[in-house]
Amino acid sequence: MKTLYLDCFSGISGNMFIGMLIQAGIPFEAFKQAMASLNLTGYDMVCRSVNKLGIQSIYYNVLLESEGHGHHDHEHHEHHEHHDHAHHEPHEGQGHLVDTTGHHHHHQHRGLPEITQIIEGAPIDEDIKAKSLAVFQALAEAEAKVHGVPVDQIHFHEVGAIDCILDIVGTVWCLKYLGIEQIATSPIHAGSGFVRCAHGIMPVPAPATAELLAGIPWYATDVKGELVTPTGAALVKVLAHAGVRPKDFVYDTVAYGAGTKELTIPNVVRGFIGQAGEIS
Structure with missing residues (x-):
């Protein structure tokens, strides 16, 4: 089967x-x-080749016009409270992604029904829609548990919603384009220390990320910062066999995707693509 193995050392x-x-x-x-x-609307995309401590990789991100500067995921991007594209921490702050106050203003926030409508209404394949919505559901459930509110009270900030929709649907679309049939991952390096977010200072992994990493092998080192974002964790949780080595795996492609931050290690995720037996 065509297999992607994600090496999440950063x-x-x-x-x-x-x-x-x-x-x-x-x-x-x-x-x-x-x-x-x-x-x-209200966004642009950046895609360029960058070198991360000797590894040539692709830096992709969504730039949000509504913030004046760009945004960048999570690299660490999505839920941040700051607006400087070049210097964000990885999605600095979970908490900034969602609004749990119940004051739902349609033009500012989007809940799961609105996001579902956007995805369901797009002219993309049904399996891409279904997988994307499953990732969103996992993300919303984790945020709801952390904040102690029902899932239907989780409203994604407008900018966070645009980011998340493009990251989640975009990932699932790319996987189908490449014909990936199954995904496995290494244990995941989550980072360490604390991050600033809309709710104050949070430990790494931030609470929603920690919920999503349940059942997934992860580890910390002395590398400081938030290396796994809620969106990244949700994608792995829903789409991948985490912490599993594919059987009889022979790869022909190695590719690197860059995060925003400069770390003491190459801040990239590495993907090996090839053939392997079915992961049970």
């Missing part, structure tokens, strides 16, 4: 995942056209 985020898949063979113009079919 964590994973939505934009890192997509950057790696672009380097693995996704035509960026085709990707942009597919994402344009979601009819989201």
